[in-house]
Amino acid sequence: MSESRLQFSEIYLATEPYCKATGQVRMGASGIGWKAAEGQVEALQGITVPGLTLPAGMLALQKEDLRRIQWQRVARGYGLRIYTRSGTMHKLDGFTADDFEPLRDGIKRLFHGLTLELRDISLKGWNWGKTDFEGTNMTFKVDNRPMFDLPMGYV
Secondary structure, eight states, X not given: OOTTOEEEEEXXXXXXXXXXXXXXXXXXXTEEEEEEOTTOGGGGTTOOOTTXXXXXXXXXXXXXXXXXXXXXXXXXXXXXXXXXXXXXXXEEEEEOGGGHHHHHHHHHHHSTTOOEEEOOOOOSOOSOOEEEEETTEEEEEETTEEEEEEEGGGO
């Protein structure tokens, strides 16, 4: 990885539930991009993700549109939750624990004013709690810790 750009492979675009497309994430001075790996564009057909262009299979998030970036444990290892100023939340999963420090340092260097926040999730498995709404998502919380999110279109 060069000093001016970060790059990660085998990363899932998890913004849309059940999307199984992997690709490459690049972070640079202009923002964050995800591009579907060769042969993965077919898995994107029929989904609607703000900012995703088809048939190219590319997601581009401009630096000035980024509001918050969070790191959390997910089923596929670790993931990023990227909140935009328009209220959309994008999820990128498939990072390893070793990716945390390069991401934290790169985000701080590339996107002045943003930091990589740690998102501590609840693992209790309870079926009661409280809901919170942020942008286009509903978050179910247990003991004030998020358990899962749902896009409002699925509520």
